[in-house]
Every structure is written in C-alpha cells, then in structure tokens.
Amino acid sequence: MENIKLKIGLIIAGLSLVLGGLSCDLNSKEIVQGRSTQNRTKKKSVNGIEMAVKMISPQVLADQSLRSSGYSYTSSQMDSAIASYRGGLNFTLTLTPRENGRGHPDLMMKGVNGYKQYADRMLELNFRLNGSIELKAGQETYVPAMVLMENTFGLTRGRTFNLLFADADNPERLLNQEKYDLVFHDPIFGLGTNHFVFHQSDLHPHRELN
Amino acid sequence: MMTRKFPNYIGVLNLILSAAVLVILALIISGTIETQRIRYVRSSDLVYNYAGMNEAQNSFNRKKAGWQARIDTLKAEYEAEWSRYIQQVENLSEQKRTEKEKSLAIQRERVLDYSQNLAKRSQEEEQVMLEGVLNQINSFTRSYAIEKGYDLVYGTTSGGSLLYGKESLDITDELLAALNKHYRGEY
Numbered sequence: 001m002e003n004i005k006l007k008i009g010l011i012i013a014g015l016s017l018v019l020g021g022l023s024c025d026l027n028s029k030e031i032v033q034g035r036s037t038q039n040r041t042k043k044k045s046v047n048g049i050e051m052a053v054k055m056i057s058p059q060v061l062a063d064q065s066l067r068s069s070g071y072s073y074t075s076s077q078m079d080s081a082i083a084s085y086r087g088g089l090n091f092t093l094t095l096t097p098r099e100n101g102r103g104h105p106d107l108m109m110k111g112v113n114g115y116k117q118y119a120d121r122m123l124e125l126n127f128r129l130n131g132s133i134e135l136k137a138g139q140e141t142y143v144p145a146m147v148l149m150e151n152t153f154g155l156t157r158g159r160t161f162n163l164l165f166a167d168a169d170n171p172e173r174l175l176n177q178e179k180y181d182l183v184f185h186d187p188i189f190g191l192g193t194n195h196f197v198f199h200q201s202d203l204h205p206h207r208e209l210n
Numbered sequence: 211m212m213t214r215k216f217p218n219y220i221g222v223l224n225l226i227l228s229a230a231v232l233v234i235l236a237l238i239i240s241g242t243i244e245t246q247r248i249r250y251v252r253s254s255d256l257v258y259n260y261a262g263m264n265e266a267q268n269s270f271n272r273k274k275a276g277w278q279a280r281i282d283t284l285k286a287e288y289e290a291e292w293s294r295y296i297q298q299v300e301n302l303s304e305q306k307r308t309e310k311e312k313s314l315a316i317q318r319e320r321v322l323d324y325s326q327n328l329a330k331r332s333q334e335e336e337q338v339m340l341e342g343v344l345n346q347i348n349s350f351t352r353s354y355a356i357e358k359g360y361d362l363v364y365g366t367t368s369g370g371s372l373l374y375g376k377e378s379l380d381i382t383d384e385l386l387a388a389l390n391k392h393y394r395g396e397y
C-alpha cells in the first residue's frame with residue numbers, strides 16, 4: 001500500500017512538472033505578443049522596464065466619477081457625465097522596473113547616482129515628459145494637453161502617468177478615429193521609441209465596464 | 211479464493227503505475243533534450259532592417275538637418291557682416307576698424323562654439339538613439355527565444371567568432387518579422 005502511495009505521488013509530481021512547464025510557456029508568449037488579454041492593456045518590456053498603456057474611454061471615466069460620489073445615479077446623470085468627459089481622450093502609461101536583484105527597484109532611483117541625478121529625474125518625470133509623448137490619430141498628431149505623474153509615496157516600484165489628449169477645434173474628431181497610435185519616445189531609461197496601437201473598438205464601453 | 215485474487219490485482223496495478231511513471235519520465239527527459247536548441251541571427255541584417263532603427267535614424271537625421279540649417283544661417287550672417295566690413299574698411303577710422311574687427315572675432319567664435327556644441331550634442335543623441343534601438347532588439351530577442359524554447363541565440367557579425375551556421379538554424383527573417391510587428395504595436 002505504501003508502495004502505491006509513493007508511485008501516485010511520483011505521477012502527481014511528474015504531472016506538476018509538465019503543467020508547470022506549460023504555464024511558463026504561456027507567460028513568455030504573452031511577453032512576445034506584448035499585451036495582456038484580460039484588460040486590453042498594451043504592454044512592452046525593454047531594458048528591464050515594463051511599459052503598460054491603457055486607453056480609458058469617457059464612459060469609464062464617467063462611471064468612475066459617479067461611483068466615487070457614493071450615491072446611486074440615473075441614466076441621464078450618466079449621459080451628462082459622459083458628455084462632460086467627451087472633450088478629450090485619456091490614457092495611462094505605467095513604467096515598472098523588473099525586479100531582478102540588480103540596481104534599485106524603484107523607477108525614481110533606477111540608474112541614479114547622487115542627489116543631482118535624482119533631482120533631474122524628478123524634474124524630468126514630473127514636468128518634462130510632455131515632449132516625449134504624442135498621439136497619432138487619423139491625419140493628426142496630438143501632443144498631450146496634460147501629463148500627470150501619480151505620487152505613490154514609494155509604495156510601488158513603478159509610476160503611472162495620466163495622459164490627456166484634446167482636439168481644441170473638434171473634440172469629436174479625436175474620439176471618432178479608427179486607429180490610435182500612442183508613441184512614447186523615452187528620454188531617460190534607454191527604451192527608445194515605442195508604439196502602442198489601439199482601435200475604436202477599444203473605446204467600446206460595455207467591454208471595459210464589465 | 212479471495213486471498214489468491216487480491217495479490218494479482220495489486221500486481222497489475224503496480225505494473226500500470228510503473229509504466230505510467232516511466233512514460234512521464236521519458237516525456238520529461240525527451241522534452242528537456244528537445245528544448246536544448248541553438249539558433250543564430252545575422253545581426254547587421256536584423257538591426258538595419260528593424261523598423262525601429264529606420265524610424266529612429268530618420269528622426270535623428272531630421273533633427274540633425276535642423277541643426278545644420280541653424281549653423282549655416284549663423285555662418286551666412288557672419289560672412290555677410292565680414293563682406294560689409296571689407297567694403298567699408300577704407301572709410302573707417304582706426305578706432306572704428308579695431309572695434310569692428312573685435313566684434314567680428316567674437317561673432318566668429320560664437321559660430322565655432324555653436325557648431326562644436328551641436329556636433330557634441332549630435333554624437334550624444336545618436337548614442338542615446340542607438341542604445342534605445344539595441345535595447346529593444348535585445349529585450350525582444352530574449353522574450354522570443356524563451357517563447358520558442360531556444361537555449362542559445364548567436365548573433366553573427368563580420369568580426370565575430372561564429373564562422374558557419376546551417377541555413378535551417380538561421381532565424382533572422384522570422385525574428386525580424388515578429389520584431390517589426392511588435393514595434394509597430396500591431397499584435
């Protein structure tokens with residue numbers, strides 16, 4: 001009986017090894033494909049830093065805004081909130097250093113040696129990233145109307161930047177393009193120029209609200 | 211009767227379990243052997259046909275052309291000023307002539323300084339541009355090799371140590387296609 005238990009244990013161990021190998025393949029495949037299939041976030045990984053870009057539709061922003069009030073809301077209130085958010089197009093860009101035991105794991109400190117470099121990094125990420133990001137939609141190229149870095153008070157390794165693009169002449173033109181190419185020309189971490197392509201279908205509300 | 215049948219049943223079960231363990235071990239071992247794969251890429255073909263490299267190079271060239279245009283303007287302004295001075299020099303007093311020559315020397319120094327600073331900046335920006343492109347290629351190649359189960363990917367260079375590789379082991383084209391698709395964000 002002991003013998004049988006031992007053999008069953010061996011079989012289970014063998015199967016775990018095989019299944020473990022399969023799940024490892026799936027992860028690396030996801031890296032090559034460069035995106036997460038779960039939440040339509042486009043991801044790329046270069047030089048030990050993962051870049052993740054998410055497009056946030058006016059519907060999602062309106063929903064978040066109304067929910068945060070803590071009160072229930074009517075559909076007309078929702079329509080009104082959506083209308084107020086249709087003036088621009090929002091994205092988030094998250095840069096997260098991979099934890100590999102080399103160098104500092106925090107983005108603000110990666111490759112920094114001394115206070116001067118730290119001060120430059122703070123200035124660069126807080127105030128100078130506007131010139132490194134653009135959105136190509138249709139025939140137009142838009143520069144961000146706002147780039148805002150979220151302060152995490154050192155609680156996370158990465159940092160998220162909220163990006164807002166707006167078409168001052170015709171807000172609907174920006175929201176009705178078939179293809180959006182968000183381009184990030186990294187000036188700091190040696191990531192080069194990176195494209196993150198989204199489509200009109202990514203703005204579809206029901207998918208993101210679910 | 212019952213006591214005789216029971217040991218036989220255990221024996222068959224033993225045999226099946228042993229066979230299953232052997233099959234699993236064989237699968238694991240053969241899988242390990244099979245994944246020890248080596249491939250190579252033609253490095254220069256990969257780098258120079260990479261869409262990211264072409265875009266970065268074009269963008270850098272546009273920037274460089276802008277700087278050169280600025281230098282040309284400053285040089286033209288200096289030359290025009292010098293020509294004006296040559297035309298007027300005989301009518302100028304000694305003091306005015308000295309003042310004008312001093313001012314022209316300062317202008318000339320400025321043009322030279324500006325030109326040298328831009329050459330230095332151009333070199334630095336080209337280095338940053340190349341660093342970004344090479345980091346992208348290296349990071350993607352790593353992920354691609356992991357996905358495909360390659361244990362080693364060599365890069366051939368004109369001065370490198372890889373002298374021969376069977377054509378079937380050359381993954382330059384497939385890697386380049388995947389790399390370009392990934393760069394354009396079309397996945």
